[in-house]
Amino acid sequence: MTFFIQKATIDDTEDVALMVGELLAEIMSAINVQAFHFDRGETTVRLRDFLEQGKYFVFVARDGNGKAVGFIALYESHALYAEGAFGTIAELYVRPEYRSHQLGLQLVSQAKSLGASRNWTRLEVTTPPLPQFDKTLSFYEREGFSISGGRKLKISL
Known part of the structure; x- marks a missing residue:
């Protein structure tokens, strides 16, 4: 299967938003919580x-027909512990029928290239510490990420 990956433009927002909904629905189904x-x-x-x-x-x-089949979204942060600017993967999603075609790897590669071009010291990602996400954790570890400890917490404002 052939894919092409490009930086998103305003014209891509509806496709990406639809996939965000699919990603969130998949997570909520896995944990059985309306999170x-x-x-x-x-x-x-x-x-x-x-x-x-x-x-x-x-x-x-996008696949060879131009259909959006996955995306990766990142943002830049700054922290003393990270020794400067770094990137965080906020979302990474590949539609189920397109998984196992190295597309996740290609998307992460784009993120790494962006980080290098912006002189980020590191790239971070959070996966839920739940058995339902062991495959996700394994994927990131295969791509060179290592567990840095801690748990992600939130409070609504």
Whole structure:
């Protein structure tokens, strides 16, 4: 299977928003908890705003027919512990029928290239510490990520 990956533009926001909904539905189904609120229209507008302001970096994968089949989204942060600027993978999703074709690897490779071009010291990603996500953890470990400890916590504001 042949894929092409390119930096997302405003024209890609609806396709990416749809896949965000698929990703969140898949996570909630795996954990059997309504952990996220998703509104496709709001997500499309939010993504458009993030892209226009340069706050978010998104790469979209398309198949040979131009159908969006996956994406990776990142943002830049700064921290003393990270020794400067670094990137965080906020979302990575490949539609189920396109998995096992090295597409996740290609998307992560794009993220690594972006990070190198921006002089990031590291690239981080969080996976839930649940057995349902062991395959996800294994994928990232195969791609060179290592567990750095801790758990991701949140509080709504």
